[in-house]
Amino acid sequence: MMTEPETIGIFSVIRERRSVRNYTDREVPDEALRAIIAAGIQAPTALGFQPWQFVVVRDRDLMQRASDYCKPLLLEKIGAEPRPGMEEFLAALENPEFSIFYNAPVLVLVLGARDAVSSVLDCTLCAENMMLAAWALGIGSCWVGAATLVEQNPGLRAALKVPDDHQVVAPLIFGYPAPLPPKPARREPRIAWVP
Numbered sequence: 001m002m003t004e005p006e007t008i009g010i011f012s013v014i015r016e017r018r019s020v021r022n023y024t025d026r027e028v029p030d031e032a033l034r035a036i037i038a039a040g041i042q043a044p045t046a047l048g049f050q051p052w053q054f055v056v057v058r059d060r061d062l063m064q065r066a067s068d069y070c071k072p073l074l075l076e077k078i079g080a081e082p083r084p085g086m087e088e089f090l091a092a093l094e095n096p097e098f099s100i101f102y103n104a105p106v107l108v109l110v111l112g113a114r115d116a117v118s119s120v121l122d123c124t125l126c127a128e129n130m131m132l133a134a135w136a137l138g139i140g141s142c143w144v145g146a147a148t149l150v151e152q153n154p155g156l157r158a159a160l161k162v163p164d165d166h167q168v169v170a171p172l173i174f175g176y177p178a179p180l181p182p183k184p185a186r187r188e189p190r191i192a193w194v195p
């Protein structure tokens with residue numbers, strides 16, 4: 001008989017993880033970030049290429065600069081074709097106080113080598129491992145796709161140590177969660193069984 005999945009730790013971590021957008025001021029220790037990255041690199045990669053690099057950013061002024069750079073670009077991009085559900089984010093982007101990094105204490109960029117066959121897919125699997133590992137350590141995270149726009153700014157690329165032969169695939173923020181809203185519900189999966 002199969003073990004009840006709900007009783008296995010990894011299932012509860014997967015079920016409970018949610019994107020955290022409200023953090024306490026507590027710093028995430030280097031050892032925790034190393035453990036999170038160590039979990040990330042256990043992900044499978046096409047042809048075993050492991051095409052990633054990581055940048056750990058604790059410089060809040062630099063994060064602020066990156067956020068200030070991305071916000072108007074996002075407003076232009078999303079504002080041009082607003083979709084239902086984006087109203088709150090659009091309004092936040094108009095607020096000068098709002099940071100796309102939600103005042104998280106640390107940002108980790110998962111960079112993918114441009115010459116690898118499946119860089120984006122590989123780094124995405126790595127990023128999910130990292131977010132799950134973080135949750136298991138009591139650390140919240142959020143993938144801030146909005147921050148990939150920093151790629152367009154040579155000064156920010158340099159400050160963030162993004163080499164020319166790598167792209168920013170997953171900008172992940174980490175920190176200890178302040179009180180959380182409920183996790184967004186999931187739709188029932190559509191599953192076809194053959195036969």
Ligand SMILES: Cc1cc2nc3c(=O)[nH]c(=O)nc-3n(C[C@H](O)[C@H](O)[C@H](O)COP(=O)(O)O)c2cc1C
Binds near residue numbers: 018143145
């Ligand atoms: C590729 C990707 C990009 C995302 N970009 C953002 C972002 O820029 N800002 C943000 O607040 N959340 C971002 N998210 C988080 C999603 O909004 C979130 O995962 C989704 O709403 C489901 O919520 P949950 O992670 O709490 O289950 C992103 C997630 C993914 C996978």
